[in-house]
Amino acid sequence: MKRATRGPKAAPAEKGLVMSDSISLSLPLDRARLAALEAGDACLLTGPLFTLRDAGHVRLMAELEATGGALPYGLDGQAIFYAGPTPEAAGRPFGAVGPTTASRMDFAAPALHRAGVAATVGKGRRSPEVRAACRETGSVYFVACGGAAAYLAKCVASSETVAYDDLGTEALRRIQVVDFPVFVGVDVRGNDVYDLV
16 A cells, blocks of 8 residues: 655645655545555545535435435545535635534435445544444545644645535535545444544
8 A cells, every 4th residue: 555755845834734654545446445444544535525515415315215226426436525615715626625524424324335435534423323334335434634624625626516506515516636634534344543542
């Protein structure tokens, strides 16, 4: 597994957070790479990431039911980031894009993992049902740092609305991220980082 080589060469004023010994992961995620991750591993995500929050999950679940379990919008094998980005600022797609509390999406996560979503990104603990779904499907939950939304926005290169535009900040968006810092919150064995601290 390739480890990111980040250290003193990164200009602190420009790069901000430095996660040495982080695992670099390309999105969409490869299930074999996910299987090698352990709860607590620091990772840097690069590639397409989908943002979606509460209201969007209600709509997505209705569509999932209507299609008999087939994921729409190219979400199979992808990662969903529980976030509601702010408007464009300083020449970037968003002024801020931070994680929202993941447990609010626990009603949908098991079904989405079983349908093919490879990972979710948020903050806070997940329910036993979500941890079980990660075990059953070889999926993971990543934890992003709450309170760092302005920094995380600097990791977003572009954004496009995919669906639910009428939901505003809760629309389904495909964003391109570069070295987006996360930790493995729940690994494919169902291990929970919050049990380790």
